[in-house]
Amino acid sequence: MIFAPVSEIYKNFNESSDDFRFSSAVAAFGMLLRDSDFKGDLNYKKIQEIARQAKGKDLQGYRSEFVGLIELAEELSK
Numbered sequence: 001m002i003f004a005p006v007s008e009i010y011k012n013f014n015e016s017s018d019d020f021r022f023s024s025a026v027a028a029f030g031m032l033l034r035d036s037d038f039k040g041d042l043n044y045k046k047i048q049e050i051a052r053q054a055k056g057k058d059l060q061g062y063r064s065e066f067v068g069l070i071e072l073a074e075e076l077s078k
Helices: 018-033 044-053 062-076
Strands: none
Touching: 018 044, 018 062, 044 062
8 A cells, every 4th residue: 555645735615626626516416416414505506606616618518517407406306
């Protein structure tokens, strides 16, 4: 096994990379769909906001498609 030190540099979530924030939105969406005990106060609107703000260049349109999926799930949950 190889061990590496973990940096103790802390960043505000909004200062992290688009990729990190977008992948967090994907994970949050999964927790919300499964009604995870760890979802906290997440809701579809919060997840949409995170995903939209972290969409980045989105050359193939996959991230935009994911935002649409969140919107559809919200509609179906009503």
